[in-house]
Amino acid sequence: xxxxxxxxxxxxxxxxxxxxxxxxxxxxxxxxxxxxxxxxxxxxxxxxxxxxxxxxxxxxxxxxxxxxxxxxxxxxxxxxxxxxxxxxxxxxxxxxxxxxxxxxxxxxxxxxxxxxxxxxxxxxxxxxxxxxxxxxxxxxxxxxxxxxxxxxxxxxxxxxxxxxxxxxxxxxxxxxxxxxxxxxxxxxxxxxxxxxxxxxxxxxxxxxxxxxxxxxxxxxxxxxxxxxxxxxxxxxxxxxxxxxxxxxxxxxxxxxxxxxxxxxxxxxxxxxxxxxxxxxxxxxxxxxxxxxxxxxxxxxxxxxxxxxxxxxxxxxxxxxxxxxxxxxxxxxxxxxxxxxxxxxxxxx
Amino acid sequence: xxxxxxxxxxxxxxxxxxxxxxxxxxxxxxxxxxxxxxxxxxxxxxxxxxxxxxxxxxxxxxxxxxxxxxxxxxxxxxxxxxxxxxxxxxxxxxxxxxxxxxxxxxxxxxxxxxxxxxxxxxxxxxxxxxxxxxxxxxxxxxxxxxxxxxxxxxxxxxxxxxxxxxxxxxxxxxxxxxxxxxxxxxxxxxxxxxxxxxxxxxxxxxxxxxxxxxxxxxxxxxxxxxxxxxxxxxxxxxxxxxxxxxxxxxxxxxxxxxxxxxxxxxxxxxxxxxxxxxxxxxxxx
Ligand SMILES: Nc1ncnc2c1ncn2[C@@H]1O[C@H](COP(=O)(O)OP(=O)(O)OP(=O)(O)O)[C@@H](O)[C@H]1O
Ligand SMILES: [Mg+2]
Numbered sequence: 001x002x003x004x005x006x007x008x009x010x011x012x013x014x015x016x017x018x019x020x021x022x023x024x025x026x027x028x029x030x031x032x033x034x035x036x037x038x039x040x041x042x043x044x045x046x047x048x049x050x051x052x053x054x055x056x057x058x059x060x061x062x063x064x065x066x067x068x069x070x071x072x073x074x075x076x077x078x079x080x081x082x083x084x085x086x087x088x089x090x091x092x093x094x095x096x097x098x099x100x101x102x103x104x105x106x107x108x109x110x111x112x113x114x115x116x117x118x119x120x121x122x123x124x125x126x127x128x129x130x131x132x133x134x135x136x137x138x139x140x141x142x143x144x145x146x147x148x149x150x151x152x153x154x155x156x157x158x159x160x161x162x163x164x165x166x167x168x169x170x171x172x173x174x175x176x177x178x179x180x181x182x183x184x185x186x187x188x189x190x191x192x193x194x195x196x197x198x199x200x201x202x203x204x205x206x207x208x209x210x211x212x213x214x215x216x217x218x219x220x221x222x223x224x225x226x227x228x229x230x231x232x233x234x235x236x237x238x239x240x241x242x243x244x245x246x247x248x249x250x251x252x253x254x255x256x257x258x259x260x261x262x263x264x265x266x267x268x269x270x271x272x273x274x275x276x277x278x279x280x281x282x283x284x285x286x287x288x289x290x291x292x293x294x295x296x297x298x299x300x301x302x303x304x305x306x307x308x309x310x311x312x313x314x315x316x317x318x319x320x321x322x323x324x325x326x327x328x329x330x331x332x333x334x335x336x337x338x339x340x341x342x343x344x345x346x347x348x
Numbered sequence: 349x350x351x352x353x354x355x356x357x358x359x360x361x362x363x364x365x366x367x368x369x370x371x372x373x374x375x376x377x378x379x380x381x382x383x384x385x386x387x388x389x390x391x392x393x394x395x396x397x398x399x400x401x402x403x404x405x406x407x408x409x410x411x412x413x414x415x416x417x418x419x420x421x422x423x424x425x426x427x428x429x430x431x432x433x434x435x436x437x438x439x440x441x442x443x444x445x446x447x448x449x450x451x452x453x454x455x456x457x458x459x460x461x462x463x464x465x466x467x468x469x470x471x472x473x474x475x476x477x478x479x480x481x482x483x484x485x486x487x488x489x490x491x492x493x494x495x496x497x498x499x500x501x502x503x504x505x506x507x508x509x510x511x512x513x514x515x516x517x518x519x520x521x522x523x524x525x526x527x528x529x530x531x532x533x534x535x536x537x538x539x540x541x542x543x544x545x546x547x548x549x550x551x552x553x554x555x556x557x558x559x560x561x562x563x564x565x566x567x568x569x570x571x572x573x574x575x576x577x578x579x580x581x582x583x584x585x586x587x588x589x590x591x592x593x594x595x596x597x598x599x600x601x602x603x604x605x606x607x608x609x610x611x612x613x614x615x616x617x618x619x620x621x622x623x624x625x626x627x628x629x630x631x632x633x
Contacts (some may be wrong), residue, residue: 211467214456216446221452223443230405230437231377231455291445340445 006283017072026284027296027333033282033328034299034306041172048313059191062305063198065255066270068141068196071249072095073297075242077209079289080129080136081220082246084121085276087147089269092254093117094151097164097264103237106172107259108255115251121147124131126240144273150247152266157192173259180252181259194256198301201249213270218242278325284330286340303328354417355380356518356549357402357433362411366395372410374575379518379549382541385578387553389570395553398570399520402551403435404428434511435438435520442503444496448488449477451495452510480509484539493502501532501631508539512548517544520551525559537563562588 016114041049048054068085075082092114099110126145129136152162183190188225209215218345220228221235231237258264281287283296283304311321355378364372372394373441381386387395400406401413413420415431422428422480425435442451454474458476460467477491477525484505488498494504504524521540525533532602533556540563543550554560560567576592583633584592 107432181415187379199459210471213459213466213468216450216454216457219446219450220443225436226359228454229427230403230435232429233455287444290443 009141014305025338026286026291026293026336027299027311028085028284028302029332030283030296030299031338032085033332034303037303037306037310037330041306041313045310045313045315049310054309054313055193056186056189056195056308058309059195059302060305062302063194063280064257065272065275065304066198067194067201067253067256067300068246068249069276069283069297069301070201070294071242071246072273072276072295073280073283073285073292073300074205074209075246076277076285076287077222078242079225079241079290080242080278081124081140082243083137083140083273084125084147085246085250086269087151087331088121089149089246089254089257090266091151092122092251093258093264094155094164094266096255096258097167098158100154100167100170100172100283101164102158107167107170107176108172111176111255115248115255118143118247119244119250122244125247126234126243126255126270129243130236130239148266155266161291162266163263166280167258167264168262176255176259180256192260194260197252197256198298202294202298205297214318220288221289240330247251277323278329278332281336282328284332284336284339286336287318287333291328291340300332353380355418356412357551358414359398359402359408360412360414362398362408362413362478364406365409369620370573372401372408375570375573375575377568377575379551381517381549382542382544382547383565384550384552384563386567387551387570388567388592389562391555392572393570394573395570396522396575399435399522399534399551399553402428402518403433403520413491426474429508432515432517433520434514434516434518434525435522436504436507436511437522442495442507445464445494447492447497448498448506449473449491450594452477452480452491452506454511455515476513477506479507480513484509484542493629498611499532501528504528504536507541508536512543512546516548518549518551522553523555524552525554525556558584559600561586561589562605574619 016094016294038049068089072082072085095114095117096107096110099105099113100107101168121143125136125140128277129132129141155162155164180193183195185191186194217228217233217235219233219254220233221238225235253269257268259321261319277301280292280297281300283293283298285292285296306317307324308321311318311324358376358378360376361374362372362376363370363374371495375398377385377387378400387398388394397406401408404425404427407421407423413422415433418430419429421459422431428435443454444482446454450473453468453473453476458467458472460469460472463465474491478488481488481491486505488501488502498506508519508521508524524536524540526534538558540550540552544563544565552560552563561581564581565578566578568578569589579589
């Protein structure tokens with residue numbers, strides 16, 4: 001009895017059609033875009049593009065954006081923006097480097113302190129957004145400037161400079177390198193461990209979003225916060241947790257960068273917030289919240305990473321990269337709107 | 349009709365102030381199991397404020413609130429849900445971009461697995477959403493389709509089916525038929541009658557006296573935050589109800605005004621519409 005019902009239902013579901021279901025999936029556009037971009041550079045710069053080293057390079061570029069873009073996408077689906085992620089990369093790096101080089105603490109202690117501070121700043125962003133009810137765009141634009149200014153000001157006050165180098169001489173560097181910056185040899189090419197971090201974050205985020213209770217809450221909170229609240233979703237706590245997640249991602253990227261280049265620069269992460277939002281939007285996430293995909297954000301970061309590195313491989317001036325990013329953003333929003341209208345209005 | 353004399357939900361002399369605005373003043377009302385209580389009144393009369401107090405969105409400024417004879421004070425909609433009081437709101441019952449089954453279980457997701465592997469049981473959610481909608485006579489082909497693809501009446505029905513499925517004992521509906529056509533309103537009214545037959549206490553807000561008369565057992569009329577009292581169907585004819593809801597003078601003025609348009613096509617169309625509505629409510633009543 002139970003099996004016949006299930007079989008009947010499966011049959012009916014199949015009738016919905018693969019095309020309809022594909023069109024309903026938010027990351028479709030990003031997947032198509034990634035293929036187009038890959039093929040484009042395969043034609044334009046085949047030598048570098050087909051080499052494992054070339055691949056490892058553009059994957060690393062994509063990873064450093066994707067680590068941020070995926071949590072930013074979750075937050076966007078939850079209905080909020082975080083423009084302060086880039087400045088939080090600078091802040092986390094500065095805390096780590098100052099504690100190590102000025103106070104003589106092991107790097108991992110500095111990293112832990114930086115994590116606590118990042119979590120606190122994320123919490124503060126979240127609290128301000130849910131308590132004031134102001135657009136998070138404004139609140140985090142404010143924190144962007146406050147955090148960046150404080151980072152530069154305090155670093156200069158303590159060290160007299162805005163950069164700190166030779167961090168590989170600090171205690172605890174080797175251990176940190178194995179977690180955050182080691183290269184993994186794959187068939188002769190060196191793939192940065194940050195690529196693994198990026199894919200891991202993407203996989204976990206996709207699982208949380210699509211297969212857990214919290215994921216359903218994120219869609220609900222972003223789709224219609226009041227409606228979600230009224231069926232018992234803890235919308236405020238959820239949003240605060242999402243802001244803390246983007247802050248944690250900023251901290252992770254900061255740690256990876258500090259350990260990889262063995263130095264700290266207070267300006268690190270500039271404009272990252274915009275690139276992360278572009279990657280999320282290119283990945284099919286709606287600016288208005290309630291709809292989107294973590295896999296889409298992974299693909300969005302991949303597209304931007306491929307273009308950024310592909311432009312170098314093709315020997316074109318890097319200026320064109322910015323033109324591409326802007327054009328891509330507008331195109332993606334147009335496609336997203338079309339897909340959303342289909343999802344909302346298409347009758348069965 | 350009721351089997352139990354203790355009301356499922358009762359308020360005594362409650363008032364609600366928003367700063368200087370007096371939204372409710374000294375309102376008393378009770379609903380029993382197996383009964384549809386209609387809450388009637390003009391725009392701004394305080395109907396939504398009253399049911400938001402019942403459902404834990406607001407707290408009353410003064411007065412007492414009892415659930416099954418026990419005095420309560422709810423801090424959140426979750427508290428009310430835990431006491432079996434489910435509410436379907438006027439306009440934001442559903443999230444259009446989310447699938448039917450995700451909407452159905454939002455806030456009360458079924459899970460399987462333990463620890464970090466605890467996950468949303470989507471197969472179960474799809475199956476139950478499909479079954480529960482089928483019980484209401486709405487055949488959804490694919491529970492993973494966005495709610496935005498459903499009609500307004502179907503959406504309200506999903507919200508009602510959800511409340512019933514989650515064991516609501518008291519169902520509060522804020523203008524569920526407001527934006528609906530005649531046929532779709534009929535679907536929702538039929539489901540209200542079904543909920544009553546299952547022994548639920550129903551609070552039903554509407555501006556439409558025909559809808560109210562079709563399913564209501566008792567009628568509480570609010571005007572500018574005060575209550576005119578509660579009437580049974582025997583005590584209140586449909587005409588009286590219409591008069592009380594709109595105010596006799598206003599109605600006379602309106603009738604006069606409408607007479608001037610008597611020969612326009614528009615009125616003909618409207619006349620036809622209310623005739624159909626009348627037939628429908630007679631059938632259901
Ligand atoms: N949160 C609030 N803050 C201030 N005033 C409010 C608030 N909610 C309701 N009011 C006021 O309380 C009064 C009653 O509003 P309520 O929404 O309960 O009316 P209603 O009977 O549901 O009207 P409608 O039929 O238009 O839905 C109105 O004057 C309204 O402006
Ligand atoms: Mg109302």
